[in-house]
Amino acid sequence: MIIFGTRGVKSTLNQGQFNCPQCESTRAYKHKKVTRFFTLYFIPLIPLGRLGEFVECQACKGTFIPNVLNYNKNQQSDSFLAEYEKAMKHCMVLIMLADGEIDENEMVTVQKIINKFGHNDISLDQLSKYVEEVQQKPEDISTYLRKVTPALNEHGKEMIIKCAISVAAADGNIDDSEINLINEMAKVMEMSSSHLKGILSEMFAPKQEPSFSKN
Numbered sequence: 001m002i003i004f005g006t007r008g009v010k011s012t013l014n015q016g017q018f019n020c021p022q023c024e025s026t027r028a029y030k031h032k033k034v035t036r037f038f039t040l041y042f043i044p045l046i047p048l049g050r051l052g053e054f055v056e057c058q059a060c061k062g063t064f065i066p067n068v069l070n071y072n073k074n075q076q077s078d079s080f081l082a083e084y085e086k087a088m089k090h091c092m093v094l095i096m097l098a099d100g101e102i103d104e105n106e107m108v109t110v111q112k113i114i115n116k117f118g119h120n121d122i123s124l125d126q127l128s129k130y131v132e133e134v135q136q137k138p139e140d141i142s143t144y145l146r147k148v149t150p151a152l153n154e155h156g157k158e159m160i161i162k163c164a165i166s167v168a169a170a171d172g173n174i175d176d177s178e179i180n181l182i183n184e185m186a187k188v189m190e191m192s193s194s195h196l197k198g199i200l201s202e203m204f205a206p207k208q209e210p211s212f213s214k215n
């Protein structure tokens with residue numbers, strides 16, 4: 001008697017780390033596919049086609065649709081956004097504090113910038129509290145900026161510099177301490193000084209008012 005039939009055979013397409021929805025933390029996964037085989041005496045001989053794919057968590061053994069891996073990528077871009085927000089907030093507040101005084105116009109400008117680029121709007125009160133935190137524990141301007149720099153293109157870097165210049169100019173004049181900090185930011189982001197000069201002249205010519213809402 002010849003025994004034949006079909007059987008689903010699992011094979012691993014890919015593996016790595018993902019954010020398991022069931023464990024709610026980072027786990028090892030295996031991305032598997034199931035292929036239906038024609039079997040003879042229980043031995044899979046001829047592949048008959050793909051039955052499906054799934055992602056299996058190696059910790060809880062939960063299985064998920066392959067899209068769960070894209071969800072993981074979104075998580076990563078979320079954390080980039082959070083870092084970007086942190087860097088933006090920190091740099092702008094340091095620029096605002098550079099000349100030793102806090103002007104109301106500067107506060108409003110910083111608030112506008114944070115709310116334009118972040119996805120958590122902050123009030124002036126919340127900003128004041130944050131300013132106090134930074135005053136008590138002033139960290140180097142490169143602290144957070146350095147972390148986001150590798151993910152920024154030229155446009156992204158220019159954007160941050162333009163925002164910083166807007167904050168510096170908000171009280172009516174840009175002084176040396178502010179220019180020094182902006183220079184430092186450019187250095188951290190590996191922008192050349194001629195590039196920075198270009199941005200400055202672009203922002204201040206022909207009209208005097210800087211604008212960060214452009215582009």
Ligand SMILES: [Zn+2]
Pocket residue numbers: 020021022023024027057058059060061062
């Ligand atoms: Zn799991």
